[in-house]
Amino acid sequence: MTESERTLSQQLAAFAVDAATHGVPAEVVTSVGQRTLDVLGLCVAAHRLPTSAAAIGHVLDQGGHEQATIIGEPTRVTAAQAAFANGVLAHSLDYDDTHLPSVLHPSASVVPAALAAAEHAGASGELTVRAIAVGLEVAVRLGMAGYDSELGNSVFFEHGQHATSITGAMGSAVAAAVVYGLDEQGITDVLGLTASMASGVIEANRTGGTVKRLHCGLAAQAGVTAAQLVRRGFTGPPTVLEGRFGFFQAWLHGQFFPEAVTDGLGTEWSVPGIFFKPYPANHFTHTTVDAGRALRERGLTPEQVAEVVVGVAGSTVRTIGEPIEVKRAPETGYQAQFSGPYAFAAGLFGGGGLGTGLDDYSDELAQDPARRALMAKVSVVAHEVCDEIYPFQFPAVVTVTTTSGEVLVEEVLANRGGPARPLTDDELATKFRDNVAGRVGDDVAAQVSDDVLALHLAPDLASVLRPLSTITHQGESQ
Structure with missing residues (x-):
């Protein structure tokens, strides 16, 4: 044939x-x-x-x-x-x-x-x-x-x-x-x-x-x-x-x-x-997190924000910007993972991991009054530049008007974790350690990391997976 x-x-x-x-x-x-x-x-x-x-x-x-x-x-x-x-x-x-x-x-x-x-x-x-x-x-x-x-x-x-x-x-x-x-x-x-x-x-x-x-x-x-x-x-x-x-x-x-x-x-x-995720949230939100982080590094504080317009590809607005009243007031950490307003707040407030980590998407932070106040000022709209790039990247153009009337623009046109902005081996190791922290010991984490990265040399899977069959359970929830 x-x-x-x-x-x-x-x-x-x-x-x-x-x-x-x-x-x-x-x-x-x-x-x-x-x-x-x-x-x-x-x-x-x-x-x-x-x-x-x-x-x-x-x-x-x-x-x-x-x-x-x-x-x-x-x-x-x-x-x-x-x-x-x-x-x-x-x-x-x-x-x-x-x-x-x-x-x-x-x-x-x-x-x-x-x-x-x-x-x-x-x-x-x-x-x-x-x-x-x-x-x-x-x-x-x-x-x-x-x-x-x-x-x-x-x-x-x-x-x-x-x-x-x-x-x-x-x-x-x-x-x-x-x-x-x-x-x-x-x-x-x-x-x-x-x-x-x-x-x-x-x-x-x-x-x-x-x-x-x-x-x-x-x-x-x-x-x-x-x-x-x-x-x-x-x-x-x-x-x-x-x-x-x-x-x-x-x-x-x-x-x-x-x-x-x-x-x-x-x-x-x-x-x-294939793109790795640096942040534990819907991928459409990542460049908005990056924009918030960049504005934070430029000295912007949440108290200085009067209005925020998050420009993204039109096809993603329905996922991270609609219904806007839900996206501005997520009830849970899980809902926050799909919220453009929360992504900006998470980036501007700053977090753990590689910029924002798992602990930054909790129910408590989703309902935090300070974050809610900032999210209430955020709109999510379609942006022409982002439409031209999507879906090869999930870009964001974020425009902030401050309480003093200054207009700040932050463009993030390529996703971190993809070929244009790859995560280093150290960053991937940091993500793994952050994910298993408190649940397996450092020695187990190091052993698993070494074994899995050399998986092609392992005689079977049982010995590789066995160290992860028992973990310490913590009382967190989302």
């Missing part, structure tokens, strides 16, 4: 088997190690949330064979349930990585799925790294197939769909299939099954609710489950992506770009260019 005769799923399956067999580029191996460490740190940190306790409690109630590790939980569970729990943990703080311009968060589902399946299968660290790389690439390419360059936005997003969990399920499935040793036909079938399990609605970004925290867990669980079912004989349609009643028709009403799936497949890797 020639390449032109293969369906999209068959081409992705051939790519996955080739990468699993022959390896991936060195820069991809390095990037996968960094992203795995990032995800594990997020899983530890997310134990502060009551939703995390709820998800883990739900899993433990199911019982089952001890196949894989939930981060922070000594009781092992089935691989699919571990993937679910760790996927929930990884995405719950909105601190996980982002691919642009597809605007999806691939690692929070793919990494948990791959780790759970690999631990269950007894796969080597080398194969696990290759599986994660392939899963991330598949998720990103399917996300990009829904990116309309003329529209300047993801068609998934325009339809109210969460591409993160939809394409994340597909990437998770391929990653799990690789560590379970499925061949091209098996991986094609896995994609065929998972397309019936992938889902996600994004309304919670606008008006609240914690359901979004489940999305990457459900995606990871779907991927592992699909791979296991194919091992037992289930099959899927080879045309599941482009077919008349397939994935792209169902989600995008047939408006998709197949070349994004196949062009450069196996030679051009998206993985190293």
Whole structure:
């Protein structure tokens, strides 16, 4: 069969088997190690949330064979349930990585799925790294197939769909299939099954609710489950992506770009260019945080602010600026993570971590009178310059009028953590240490960091994950 005769799923399956067999580029191996460490740190940190306790409690109630590790939980569970729990943990703080311009968060589902399946299968660290790389690439390419360059936005997003969990399920499935040793036909079938399990609605970004925290867990669980079912004989349609009643028709009403799936497949890797998050909040808010920090460094204080106009890409206003009365007065730290006014306040007041940290998005600070007073002065509007750049970056142009009548402008046109403003190895290490601080000892943190960054050399996953099976639980909540 020639390449032109293969369906999209068959081409992705051939790519996955080739990468699993022959390896991936060195820069991809390095990037996968960094992203795995990032995800594990997020899983530890997310134990502060009551939703995390709820998800883990739900899993433990199911019982089952001890196949894989939930981060922070000594009781092992089935691989699919571990993937679910760790996927929930990884995405719950909105601190996980982002691919642009597809605007999806691939690692929070793919990494948990791959780790759970690999631990269950007894796969080597080398194969696990290759599986994660392939899963991330598949998720990103399917996300990009829904990116309309003329529209300047993801068609998934325009339809109210969460591409993160939809394409994340597909990437998770391929990653799990690789560590379970499925061949091209098996991986094609896995994609065929998972397309019936992938889902996600994004309304919670606008008006609240914690359901979004489940999305990457459900995606990871779907991927592992699909791979296991194919091992037992289930099959899927080879045309599941482009077919008349397939994935792209169902989600995008047939408006998709197949070349994004196949062009450069196996030679051009998206993985190293995925953006790390320096701040634990919706990625659309990050440059507004940076603008607030920059104005603080210029000497501006909250008391000097009379009015603030946060200019962003028009497509992001509905997420971080609407309804404005909600965004100016978030009731919880979680709502604050999706608030443009809060992002400016967080930057101007200053915080921990790499500029703002986890403790800067608490319920208490969301309701702090001083921050509320500042947020009441902030408007979020579409800005022409930002529209020209989005969604390759999430820029912000912030204009402040002071009480003395002075007008200050701060432009942040590229996101920190991406290729234009990369985080250093020390900054990534700082983020990991900040995420696990108080929950694991410094020696354990150092050991895990070393082991995960060298994951491709590990004989198996159990020894790498074991130090994170028990953590100290603290009484914080969001």
